[in-house]
Amino acid sequence: MQIPIVHNHTRPDGIYHFDARGIAKRFRHAAIFGALDALNPGERMRFINDHDPLPLLQQMQARYGEAVEVRYLEQGEQGVVIDFIRR
Numbered sequence: 844m845q846i847p848i849v850h851n852h853t854r855p856d857g858i859y860h861f862d863a864r865g866i867a868k869r870f871r872h873a874a875i876f877g878a879l880d881a882l883n884p885g886e887r888m889r890f891i892n893d894h895d896p897l898p899l900l901q902q903m904q905a906r907y908g909e910a911v912e913v914r915y916l917e918q919g920e921q922g923v924v925i926d927f928i929r930r
Contacts, residue, residue, distance in 0.1 A: 857886040864893050864922075872899060879903070879911060882929035893922040903927075 861878055863871050878888055890896075895918065903911060910930050917924040 853883070853886070858889055858926075859886065860889045860891070862891045863896075864891065872902065875899065876906065879907070879927060879929070882927075884929050887926045887928040889916075890925045890927055891922065892925075895923050896925075 859878070859882070861875065863875065866874050875890070882888060900913060903913070912926075912928040912930060914926040914928065915923065916926060
């Protein structure tokens with residue numbers, strides 16, 4: 844009998860960085876939703892982008908409601924840094 848190998852890819856600080864600037868635009872939202880779906884309660888995705896993703900935030904609200912909190916850390920001409928926190 845083989846014992847399955849289980850990898851625990853959780854970080855002790857519960858913060859996972861997601862830089863959307865390097866992802867092709869047509870794949871971004873699917874990649875972001877996949878990453879959010881993989882978060883456990885209490886974990887956060889630190890999202891970096893070159894613009895404020897207002898359409899994405901509307902889609903997130905419709906999909907997750909109160910299950911994901913949105914906290915802006917930085918917002919300016921260079922882009923945004925937002926924490927998405929899974930509840």
